[in-house]
Amino acid sequence: MTPMPSPPDEPPTVGPADxxxxxxxxxxxxxxxxxxxxxxxxxxxxxxxFVAPAMLLxxxxxxxxxxxxxxxxxxxxxxxxxxxxxxxxxxxxxxxSVLSDPSFYNSLWVTLLFVVFSAVFGxxxxxxxxxxxxxxxxxxxxxxxxxxxxxxWILPSSVVAFLWIAMLDRHGGxxxxxxxxxxxxxxxxxxxxxxxxxxxxxxxxxxMMLYSxxxxxxxxxxLETAQLAGATGxxxxxxxxxxxxxxxxxxxxxxxxxxxxxxxxxxLITAGGPGDRTEVAAVYLYNTAIRDGDLGYxxxxxxxxxxxxVVMALTYLRMLRKRSAT
Amino acid sequence: xxxxxRTGGGSKRRGTSVASTGLIAVALVASGCLGSGGDDTxxxxxxxxxxTEFTLTITSNAIKGGKNSEGAEWIEDYVIxxxxxxxxxxxxxxxxxxxxxxxxxxxxxxxxxxxxESGKGADIIDLDGxxxxxxxxxxxxxxxxxxxxADVVSAWDGWDQIPESVQQNASYxxxxxxxxxxxxxxVIFFNRDVFAQAGLPDDWQPTSWEDILTAAQTIKDELPGxxxxxxxxxxxxxxxxxxxxxxxxxxxxxGAEIHxxxxxxxxxAAVREVLELYETVYGxxxxxxxxxxxxxxxxxxxxxxxxxxxxxxxxSDYFWRSVxxxxxEVAPMADRDEVVGYAKIxxxxxxxxxxxxxxxxxxxxSARVINPNTEFPQQAWELxxxxxxxxxxxxxxxxxxxxxxxxxxxxxxxxxxPMLTFIxxxxxxLTLFRPGLLEYLDVSVAIQEATYxxxxxxxxxxxxxxxxxxxxxxxxxxxxxxxx
Numbered sequence: 001m002t003p004m005p006s007p008p009d010e011p012p013t014v015g016p017a018d019x020x021x022x023x024x025x026x027x028x029x030x031x032x033x034x035x036x037x038x039x040x041x042x043x044x045x046x047x048x049x050f051v052a053p054a055m056l057l058x059x060x061x062x063x064x065x066x067x068x069x070x071x072x073x074x075x076x077x078x079x080x081x082x083x084x085x086x087x088x089x090x091x092x093x094x095x096x097s098v099l100s101d102p103s104f105y106n107s108l109w110v111t112l113l114f115v116v117f118s119a120v121f122g123x124x125x126x127x128x129x130x131x132x133x134x135x136x137x138x139x140x141x142x143x144x145x146x147x148x149x150x151x152x153w154i155l156p157s158s159v160v161a162f163l164w165i166a167m168l169d170r171h172g173g174x175x176x177x178x179x180x181x182x183x184x185x186x187x188x189x190x191x192x193x194x195x196x197x198x199x200x201x202x203x204x205x206x207x208m209m210l211y212s213x214x215x216x217x218x219x220x221x222x223l224e225t226a227q228l229a230g231a232t233g234x235x236x237x238x239x240x241x242x243x244x245x246x247x248x249x250x251x252x253x254x255x256x257x258x259x260x261x262x263x264x265x266x267x268l269i270t271a272g273g274p275g276d277r278t279e280v281a282a283v284y285l286y287n288t289a290i291r292d293g294d295l296g297y298x299x300x301x302x303x304x305x306x307x308x309x310v311v312m313a314l315t316y317l318r319m320l321r322k323r324s325a326t
Numbered sequence: 327x328x329x330x331x332r333t334g335g336g337s338k339r340r341g342t343s344v345a346s347t348g349l350i351a352v353a354l355v356a357s358g359c360l361g362s363g364g365d366d367t368x369x370x371x372x373x374x375x376x377x378t379e380f381t382l383t384i385t386s387n388a389i390k391g392g393k394n395s396e397g398a399e400w401i402e403d404y405v406i407x408x409x410x411x412x413x414x415x416x417x418x419x420x421x422x423x424x425x426x427x428x429x430x431x432x433x434x435x436x437x438x439x440x441x442x443e444s445g446k447g448a449d450i451i452d453l454d455g456x457x458x459x460x461x462x463x464x465x466x467x468x469x470x471x472x473x474x475x476a477d478v479v480s481a482w483d484g485w486d487q488i489p490e491s492v493q494q495n496a497s498y499x500x501x502x503x504x505x506x507x508x509x510x511x512x513v514i515f516f517n518r519d520v521f522a523q524a525g526l527p528d529d530w531q532p533t534s535w536e537d538i539l540t541a542a543q544t545i546k547d548e549l550p551g552x553x554x555x556x557x558x559x560x561x562x563x564x565x566x567x568x569x570x571x572x573x574x575x576x577x578x579x580x581g582a583e584i585h586x587x588x589x590x591x592x593x594x595a596a597v598r599e600v601l602e603l604y605e606t607v608y609g610x611x612x613x614x615x616x617x618x619x620x621x622x623x624x625x626x627x628x629x630x631x632x633x634x635x636x637x638x639x640x641x642s643d644y645f646w647r648s649v650x651x652x653x654x655e656v657a658p659m660a661d662r663d664e665v666v667g668y669a670k671i672x673x674x675x676x677x678x679x680x681x682x683x684x685x686x687x688x689x690x691x692s693a694r695v696i697n698p699n700t701e702f703p704q705q706a707w708e709l710x711x712x713x714x715x716x717x718x719x720x721x722x723x724x725x726x727x728x729x730x731x732x733x734x735x736x737x738x739x740x741x742x743x744p745m746l747t748f749i750x751x752x753x754x755x756l757t758l759f760r761p762g763l764l765e766y767l768d769v770s771v772a773i774q775e776a777t778y779x780x781x782x783x784x785x786x787x788x789x790x791x792x793x794x795x796x797x798x799x800x801x802x803x804x805x806x807x808x809x810x
Binding site for chain 2: 079080082170171185238273274280291292
């Protein structure tokens with residue numbers, strides 16, 4: 001499996017992963033085959049029994065649906081009609097046509113903008129800023145702000161969607177009244193910006209809480225030293241705070257990126273419209289599957305989205321692992 | 327430590343690959359189940375025919391205090407108590423439930439499809455007539471003769487009262503799947519208050535598109551800027567309404583049917599004429615394109631019409647009887663009979679409409695079907711007969727007249743409503759129906775997208791090019807598309 005084990009005395013040259021591999025090979029492998037090599041003396045056969053329930057659950061709820069999607073994606077199955085009754089196997093046709101479908105790339109592009117601006121910059125930035133600036137304010141003020149931010153997070157989607165539709169309404173919407181801009185149709189003229197701001201508002205609570213916890217792990221003595229040394233706020237953040245919370249930043253960004261990538265709540269506000277201007281991946285998938293009834297085609301899309309998710313998750317995990325190894 | 331974990335890793339991975347091979351096998355076996363649609367085992371019409379106690383459920387996209395409120399009231403307050411009473415007289419205990427729904431038609435349809443496919447759902451179901459073919463092809467619904475028994479179905483005396491053309495709304499390929507529940511027609515509604523302020527006649531009846539545009543221009547010139555002269559259904563947000571209450575009547579006015587002589591209308595002169603009209607209306611400020619892009623733009627246009635902020639709307643008589651009717655839930659107008667005017671839809675120029683007509687219209691209608699999975703087919707049919715009896719139909723439209731499926735009821739009730747008499751006598755004879763073909767539903771979406779392109783600022787050439795290529799993808803066979 002591993003290529004030629006490198007002698008342990010040779011200096012490790014490349015990444016930490018290789019170093020781990022090198023250490024691994026120090027253990028004598030031959031003996032491990034015959035007797036139990038783990039601490040509790042379980043042995044391979046019994047160990048398999050131990051992981052079997054977990055593997056089974058993963059198999060039923062993760063692998064099977066993924067394979068099922070792969071299968072549906074290779075048929076012309078539809079919601080209704082003759083192709084519903086007698087679907088035919090079409091091989092990779094759906095996959096090739098999705099990959100040449102401008103609507104698919106449009107949805108990816110819209111999703112990218114949505115994720116980058118609402119999650120990576122928006123929720124991350126605002127969440128951190130709130131956590132940082134609420135550190136030393138009066139406890140009551142802090143509790144009130146936190147409650148309000150949390151409220152946006154825990155209210156049911158349908159309720160907040162209704163609130164936002166009413167707020168952004170073209171005739172008599174709250175925003176138009178406050179800004180004195182009657183007749184501005186926010187959801188038609190600035191649909192993507194509207195759902196980005198909506199999502200920042202909606203999801204900042206998580207980042208705020210995570211960063212509040214992370215910031216408490218920064219030793220106060222470091223902050224005081226920085227203050228004594230005359231560091232500016234920006235310098236303190238960069239050189240004292242950030243090195244402590246880098247892992248949290250990565251974790252947070254990973255989680256909110258994945259959530260936002262798969263977020264469906266924009267549908268409740270704009271239904272993907274006008275046209276396809278807010279058709280993020282999840283909405284595009286819904287519209288293809290449920291509105292248009294093209295289940296085979298949408299199976300192909302969802303598999304591609306699944307792959308994109310896995311790639312994103314693996315990239316982040318790699319970065320995390322690299323960080324914890326250094 | 328790490329070494330031992332790693333040694334075990336080899337066999338664990340082998341275990342995983344065994345597991346995943348197994349899963350692939352499971353997936354492939356299970357995949358044989360994909361398809362087959364609804365249950366295709368033959369229905370048993372005599373099932374539970376002698377039951378002395380039964381339960382049936384009726385569903386419709388209607389809900390008290392919301393969408394089609396009168397329809398829901400009729401079922402809950404008249405049909406159910408009366409039918410239960412009738413059964414009690416026979417010594418049978420009937421429990422009838424109504425499952426109200428009040429959502430967009432597309433969502434209602436998805437829900438029905440899922441219910442029927444999984445062998446569930448209400449026993450008596452209201453459908454849009456245009457879904458009958460699709461549901462039949464999917465085995466979601468079955469011919470009445472199979473579900474109830476041919477002798478029982480044909481013995482019903484109600485069929486004699488339902489015109490052949492209306493029966494088509496509940497049939498597919500000349501086989502009955504249910505009982506139709508009425509029909510409708512499309513006209514131009516205008517707000518007489520707006521017209522009076524602009525100096526336009528009270529009994530306005532345009533005879534060409536030019537007349538419509540002139541009236542719209544007059545409203546624009548004479549009245550303040552927040553009054554929208556003419557709102558034509560367009561775009562994707564309002565779904566089928568764009569096609570049925572916009573594009574198709576206009577296409578008929580331009581002299582074409584969407585599917586004629588075995589071919590769909592592609593990049594033809596008639597389609598161009600219609601898209602050019604959209605461009606004129608939405609490009610020169612006669613209509614409000616932003617409203618068409620809004621998710622609830624159609625309801626908004628109704629609202630604004632009642633407030634005297636919209637001059638003209640092209641709508642079905644549904645607008646008259648369910649939207650602006652005094653006491654309706656969407657946008658009631660107490661002075662509807664005085665303020666709301668209506669006119670037939672003119673051909674581009676007299677005589678240039680479809681079949682050489684001066685005026686055109688489109689009609690649809692809905693159907694009531696029996697769920698093939700019902701436990702009590704005979705009782706469901708009895709309930710269906712009752713719902714479509716003269717008395718029940720008359721009761722249904724007594725308070726809120728509409729054109730029913732029964733000639734005898736129409737003769738009684740329509741005289742009381744000049745608008746519906748107008749539809750029945752002047753519009754229905756001119757009317758066209760949508761093609762009962764499966765591709766229609768996809769073509770309709772392509773039409774909605776073409777009109778959306780126009781309100782989004784595209785030129786007619788750009789919109790029609792995209793429409794043509796969408797159509798080619800839907801229809802497949804280029805000979806089945808008319809161009810030029």
